[in-house]
Amino acid sequence: MATILTPEEKEANALHPDLLLVEKVKAGDLSAFEQLMRQYDRQIFRIALHITQNREDAEDIVQDTFFKAFQKVHQFQGNSKFYTWLVRIAVNESLMRLRKRRSQKTVSMDDEIQTEEGSIPRDFADWMPNPEQNYNQAELADILRKTIKGLPPGFRTVFALRDIDGLSTEETAQALGLSVPAVKSRLLRARLQLRERLSRYFRVPTGEHAS
Amino acid sequence: MNCTEFLANLTDYFDAKTATALRTELEQHMAGCSHCHVTVDTTRQTIEVYRNDELFELPESIRTQLHQAVLTKCENLKRKKEPKS
Numbered sequence: 077m078a079t080i081l082t083p084e085e086k087e088a089n090a091l092h093p094d095l096l097l098v099e100k101v102k103a104g105d106l107s108a109f110e111q112l113m114r115q116y117d118r119q120i121f122r123i124a125l126h127i128t129q130n131r132e133d134a135e136d137i138v139q140d141t142f143f144k145a146f147q148k149v150h151q152f153q154g155n156s157k158f159y160t161w162l163v164r165i166a167v168n169e170s171l172m173r174l175r176k177r178r179s180q181k182t183v184s185m186d187d188e189i190q191t192e193e194g195s196i197p198r199d200f201a202d203w204m205p206n207p208e209q210n211y212n213q214a215e216l217a218d219i220l221r222k223t224i225k226g227l228p229p230g231f232r233t234v235f236a237l238r239d240i241d242g243l244s245t246e247e248t249a250q251a252l253g254l255s256v257p258a259v260k261s262r263l264l265r266a267r268l269q270l271r272e273r274l275s276r277y278f279r280v281p282t283g284e285h286a287s
Numbered sequence: 288m289n290c291t292e293f294l295a296n297l298t299d300y301f302d303a304k305t306a307t308a309l310r311t312e313l314e315q316h317m318a319g320c321s322h323c324h325v326t327v328d329t330t331r332q333t334i335e336v337y338r339n340d341e342l343f344e345l346p347e348s349i350r351t352q353l354h355q356a357v358l359t360k361c362e363n364l365k366r367k368k369e370p371k372s
């Protein structure tokens with residue numbers, strides 16, 4: 077849905093170098109399109125992978141997202157950043173893949189997540205200093221992947237866009253078709269759940285029984 | 288301020304979007320509540336550890352392949368749309 081922009085936002089958008097490339101793409105310039113791909117493919121891949129947790133799917137999603145963007149480039153009106161528009165396509169493609177893979181379950185951004193597990197902090201142990209240094213790179217990657225995989229898709233998507241990709245809360249809301257308060261509440265719960273789960277690996281050993 | 292109210296404001300606190308008065312209140316609570324102090328500290332570390340880790344890299348060779356595949360599709364689409372000159 078189009079958002080009404082302030083004159084300042086419009087101006088900031090008008091100066092964005094992507095818009096020049098987009099205009100060229102609208103005129104059929106494929107090298108301009110390739111430039112946009114080079115600029116954003118890695119981010120789109122990362123987002124897709126965070127949502128689907130499947131490398132092959134994520135590669136397909138990168139392809140589908142950019143091809144769709146090319147097909148629909150005339151619909152891009154410049155009332156959001158091009159990248160936010162692209163992310164929105166990628167998120168939709170990713171959710172579609174997820175749905176296909178678990179055809180029995182519906183997956184949507186609007187799914188009300190029932191579980192409160194981890195939303196209320198329970199583990200108050202301090203963490204070791206630089207806890208990630210207690211694991212080698214492969215171990216750490218494994219821990220981080222396993223941990224984020226345990227979150228509902230709607231949560232990890234918000235976390236990936238907002239905290240990893242660095243979109244603002246407003247941009248995240250725009251890309252996901254959610255309200256700002258909804259993004260905020262998901263972000264809080266995603267962060268707290270991740271924290272709770274990572275705590276198992278990173279907490280200062282106390283010699284007490286681990287839960 | 289109790290812990291629940293503190294948590295409710297955590298997202299804005301991290302985004303540095305809280306008004307000064309509220310910010311002071313939050314910091315006062317944190318100073319007296321070790322639970323919330325640890326929660327803030329470890330949540331910040333959680334965000335950082337994910338942000339710093341290049342978990343999901345896209346290898347250069349695959350990038351090139353993907354670009355090629357997309358460009359071929361776009362090329363075909365363009366050809367279909369444009370009348371032959």
Ligand SMILES: [Zn+2]
Pocket residue numbers: 289290293316320322323324
């Ligand atoms: Zn507290």
